[in-house]
Amino acid sequence: MELRHLVSFLSIAEELHFGRAAARLHLAQPSLSQHLQRLExxxxxxxxxxxxxxxxxTPAGETFRELARDIVTRAERAGQAARAAAAGRSGTVRVGYNFPAGQRILPATLAALNGRHPAIDVTMFEMRTGPQLAALSDGRLDVAMVYGKPTATDLTSRLLLRVPLVAVVGREHHWAGLDRVPFGALAGEPCVLFNRAQSSAMYDTIFSAAQTCGIRLTVAQEVDDPGATAILAAVKPVVGFASALRGRLADTRCAGPRTTSVPLIDPVPILDLHAVWLTKHGPLVDAFLECLPAGVEE
Known part of the structure; x- marks a missing residue:
């Protein structure tokens, strides 16, 4: 049983006319008849x-048609997969991301990638900027989505999103329910921060805004996990920091820590979200990058 004979049979089954089926396959009609005879x-x-x-x-032909179509489809997919592998368009891309990237960038990117390159799989890891860049450097990630533009000469980046920061407080905090709070009002407020190595861009943006206001932040505790920050803010009179996207999730959460987000102004602390990859990379990374949004969102 040859694949070309199955293809000929399926064309006959769909056209129910030997002349049209032969023309569709660019075959002479006697050749098409021979294919059917050999298959039978x-x-x-x-x-x-x-x-x-x-x-x-015939009844046997009706039964055979569905299985034959499956065989031909699988053979076509096998050929596509082989060609994709030869061109470097199959395999796995390892992608790191943070919360805003997971909400605003990855869904559309993965949908586009699946449509253009279905043989490429993506393994995703949610982590802060510092761990992502370390994983990118030592080969555990192929693409990172991080705050700030890295300065390392072996890395290339693209700006994807501009993300405002908000204050995160418990529902009983005296800021809860306010429309906005000047950044300078943080003077004297105990804050929950994180080790700078976890996200230097976010850390520096917060302290730069404080310097602009002429205030000194009071760091009551360092917590590297954003979820733990929310827990502390829910039960203590402290102020945490988060992206506006994560803050909105806290506002609508039905279970878990009861926190709310408060926009910060004068100045509004803004973070730039970049996609980052090694300058020397392969075709899998190129395929992923082609599917990233082209413009900058805010």
Whole structure:
């Protein structure tokens, strides 16, 4: 049983006309008839019945058609996968991301990648900027989505998103329910921060805004996990920091720590979210990058 004979049979089954089926496959009609005869000899039953008035499938042909279509489809996919592998368009891309990237960038990117390169898989890891860049440097990630533009000469980046920071406080905090708070109001407020190595861009943006206001932040505690920051803010009179996207999630959360986000102004602390990759990279990374949003969102 040859694949070309299955293709010929399926064309006959769809057209129910030998002339049209032969033209569709760019075959002479006698060649098409020979393909069918050889297939029927191989299967051992008649698949097509025809007379001077009509062409129709036999009951055996009706049953055979669905399985034959599956075989041909699988063979085509196998060929596509082989060609994709030869061109470097199959395999796995390891992508790091943070919360805003997971909400605003990855869904559309993955949908586009699946449409253009279905043989490419993506493994995703949510982590802060510092750990992402370390994983990118030592080969555990292929693409990172991080705050700030890295200065390392072996890295290339693209700006994807501008993300405002908000204050995160418990529902009983005296800021809860306010429309906005000047950044300078943080003077004297105990804050929950994180080790700078976790996200230097976010850390520096917060302290730069404080310097602009002429205030000194009071760091009551360092917590590297954003979820733990929310827990502390929910139960203590402290102020945490988060992206506006994560803050909105806290506002609508039905279970878990009861916190709320408060926009900060004068100045509004803004973070730039970049996609980052090694300057020397392979075709899998190129395929992923082609599917990233082209413009900068805010």
């Amino acid at each position: 000899r191989s299967v051992g039953v008649a698949l097509v019945a025809r007379n001077s008035h009509e062409v129709r499938l």
